[in-house]
Amino acid sequence: MKRLLSHPSLVIGLAATLVFLALGLLSLAWTPYPIEQIDIPRRYLAPSAAHWLGTDNLGRDMLSLVMAGTWTSFLVAAVAVAIGVGVGVPLGLAAAAWGGAVEWLVLRLTDFVFAFPAVIVAILITTLLGPSAVNAIIAIGIFNIPVFARVARGGALSIATLDFVAAGRLAGLGNVLIAWRHLLPNIMSLIIVQGTIQMSLGILAEAGLSYIGLGTQPPETSLGLMLREAQQVFLIHPWLTLVPGLSIVLIVIALNIAGDGLRDAIDPRLRQGNSNVLA
Amino acid sequence: MILFALRRFLGFAATLIVAALVIFWLLDLLPGDPAQFILGINATPESVARLRLQMGLDAPAHERFLGWLWGMLQGDFGQSYTQRAPVAELIWGRLGVTLPLSVLAMVISVVVGLPLGILAARRRGKLLDTAIMVTAQTGVAIPNFWFGMLLTLVFAVGLRWLPPGGFTPWNEDGWAAFRGLILPSLALALPQASILARVMRTALVDVTGQDYIRTARAKGLTMGEAVWRHGVRNALLPVLTILGLQFAYLVAGTIIVENVFYLPGLGRLIFTAILERDLILVRGATIILILAVTATMLLTDITYALVDPRLRERSTP
Numbered sequence: 239m240k241r242l243l244s245h246p247s248l249v250i251g252l253a254a255t256l257v258f259l260a261l262g263l264l265s266l267a268w269t270p271y272p273i274e275q276i277d278i279p280r281r282y283l284a285p286s287a288a289h290w291l292g293t294d295n296l297g298r299d300m301l302s303l304v305m306a307g308t309w310t311s312f313l314v315a316a317v318a319v320a321i322g323v324g325v326g327v328p329l330g331l332a333a334a335a336w337g338g339a340v341e342w343l344v345l346r347l348t349d350f351v352f353a354f355p356a357v358i359v360a361i362l363i364t365t366l367l368g369p370s371a372v373n374a375i376i377a378i379g380i381f382n383i384p385v386f387a388r389v390a391r392g393g394a395l396s397i398a399t400l401d402f403v404a405a406g407r408l409a410g411l412g413n414v415l416i417a418w419r420h421l422l423p424n425i426m427s428l429i430i431v432q433g434t435i436q437m438s439l440g441i442l443a444e445a446g447l448s449y450i451g452l453g454t455q456p457p458e459t460s461l462g463l464m465l466r467e468a469q470q471v472f473l474i475h476p477w478l479t480l481v482p483g484l485s486i487v488l489i490v491i492a493l494n495i496a497g498d499g500l501r502d503a504i505d506p507r508l509r510q511g512n513s514n515v516l517a
Numbered sequence: 518m519i520l521f522a523l524r525r526f527l528g529f530a531a532t533l534i535v536a537a538l539v540i541f542w543l544l545d546l547l548p549g550d551p552a553q554f555i556l557g558i559n560a561t562p563e564s565v566a567r568l569r570l571q572m573g574l575d576a577p578a579h580e581r582f583l584g585w586l587w588g589m590l591q592g593d594f595g596q597s598y599t600q601r602a603p604v605a606e607l608i609w610g611r612l613g614v615t616l617p618l619s620v621l622a623m624v625i626s627v628v629v630g631l632p633l634g635i636l637a638a639r640r641r642g643k644l645l646d647t648a649i650m651v652t653a654q655t656g657v658a659i660p661n662f663w664f665g666m667l668l669t670l671v672f673a674v675g676l677r678w679l680p681p682g683g684f685t686p687w688n689e690d691g692w693a694a695f696r697g698l699i700l701p702s703l704a705l706a707l708p709q710a711s712i713l714a715r716v717m718r719t720a721l722v723d724v725t726g727q728d729y730i731r732t733a734r735a736k737g738l739t740m741g742e743a744v745w746r747h748g749v750r751n752a753l754l755p756v757l758t759i760l761g762l763q764f765a766y767l768v769a770g771t772i773i774v775e776n777v778f779y780l781p782g783l784g785r786l787i788f789t790a791i792l793e794r795d796l797i798l799v800r801g802a803t804i805i806l807i808l809a810v811t812a813t814m815l816l817t818d819i820t821y822a823l824v825d826p827r828l829r830e831r832s833t834p
Contacts, residue, residue: 346528349528349532350532350535350536352814353532353536353807353810353811353814354536354807354810355765355766355769355806355810356769357769357770357772357773358769358803358806358807361787361791361799361803362540362543362544362799362803364791365543365544365547365791365794365796365799366543366544366546366547438658442658442660445660445662445663446660446661446662446770446773449660449662449773449776450772450773450776450784450788451788462660465660465662465663465666469666469776469777472666472669472670473669473670473674473681476666476670479663479666479667483659483660483663483666483667486658486660486663487655487658487659487660487663488658490657490658491654491655491658494654494657494658495654
């Protein structure tokens with residue numbers, strides 16, 4: 239733990255992420271004003287003591303909206319990462335442990351899913367089920383699956399040749415137990431680092447999908463949806479786009495710095511690699 | 518090499534066919550009868566039945582799927598029943614916005630990103646390196662559509678240099694059309710350029726430590742010459758892979774950025790189609806997008822193998 243905390247970028251990034259996460263969590267219990275409280279006479283107010291970040295086109299408190307929106311962004315990205323890890327990691331481990339036809343199949347499957355950018359998946363699901371935050375989660379989650387499958391396979395392959403894995407095999411462990419006991423624990427750090435990267439990509443993707451109307455729907459709110467609602471008036475009231483936009487940028491920077499720091503702290507050898515190419 | 522290209526092409530074709538199958542199956546699950554939609558609610562059951570027969574809607578699913586595939590191979594994507602026009606024609610019209618936009622964005626990100634990456638690597642650890650990397654770190658965190666809004670505020674509303682949105686067709690006024698694409702392509706290019714700068718820097722720093730650079734130095738080249746002649750070429754390999762992936766996702770990214778600038782591209786077409794439940798149009802447009810993504814990846818793979826012979830031997834990347 240001490241070793242982890244000696245990396246300044248990790249500490250700064252993690253602290254900033256936690257501040258936003260705390261704001262988001264707080265919004266579940268308390269926001270300065272209820273986010274659904276429409277108050278037309280009080281719309282487009284500049285920041286003041288009563289409304290720290292002003293009010294939007296419906297007179298809602300911007301700070302409350304940002305808090306609630308931050309929570310949605312984190313939630314969508316986190317569940318999407320969980321989907322990616324839950325499906326992708328077992329696939330990657332299976333590919334590494336069995337090899338042969340299993341590996342071929344997993345690789346072709348990941349290639350195939352890579353051909354579907356999240357936006358296209360979201361378009362298909364929206365056509366099928368109508369728009370909602372769940373669509374965004376599924377679309378981003380599907381996009382995450384091949385990423386984690388590749389990372390897990392790559393990591394597991396580099397470990398599979400080590401002596402303790404061979405010892406496990408001699409001891410009569412099958413592929414499942416080898417993967418579970420020996421491969422998985424050793425690739426956890428890789429998965430955690432990739433997880434932070436996918437979190438930040440997920441928050442960006444959620445914003446994009448909600449902005450074009452394929453993600454979160456009112457009366458819920460998200461940072462992307464705030465930008466969508468501000469779109470009509472942003473030439474006259476740019477403040478309404480600056481606040482949620484800057485929040486997204488700060489959260490993503492915080493997550494990226496935390497991810498970089500985590501990568502350096504856990505395994506300095508990974509420093510040169512940059513698999514974050516899918517934005 | 519030919520064998521490698523052939524194998525990659527087969528993979529590409531298989532991906533497309535499976536993708537088409539998935540799209541077809543998903544959209545086939547939906548309730549709703551296109552024939553009923555076209556004729557309206559007042560149509561008699563007999564006329565709906567006649568039209569269904571005419572449109573081939575009563576055929577079994579696999580026949581309709583094969584019919585769709587076969588049609589697409591001949592450039593026939595079916596008829597849009599809300600816009601009453603061939604889907605291929607509608608998509609083709611919109612590609613005139615989406616494709617130039619993606620290409621322009623790619624060009625900008627290469628022209629800006631690569632030199633910055635090289636510069637940062639050459640000045641590693643210096644102030645310039647830090648400045649470029651901090652900018653790149655911020656660049657990847659900025660949603661491209663939000664950056665588009667900021668650009669509009671500054672360059673269209675504030676300075677009035679460029680139009681805030683909308684699009685003049687190419688055949689009416691080519692220059693105006695180009696001007697309309699400048700801000701959107703800058704918005705799309707920012708995150709891509711940032712990623713490229715980072716990848717280029719990492720790749721070049723890696724390469725600088727290689728033996729062949731030392732050999733080149735031993736031959737009497739300065740470090741700058743050695744890196745320029747031998748390093749950059751080798752460092753471009755990982756950059757190339759990422760370029761391919763980036764272009765693929767750029768095409769998808771235009772869908773979002775088109776919204777900021779009210780550009781009549783593929784994205785806008787798809788949204789109208791979703792709202793009006795024009796499934797034939799959604800089907801055609803999504804398969805075109807996937808074609809763009811997979812074709813780019815195929816081209817990247819083949820280019821990569823042309824540039825780096827070591828890769829031809831391996832079947833999986």
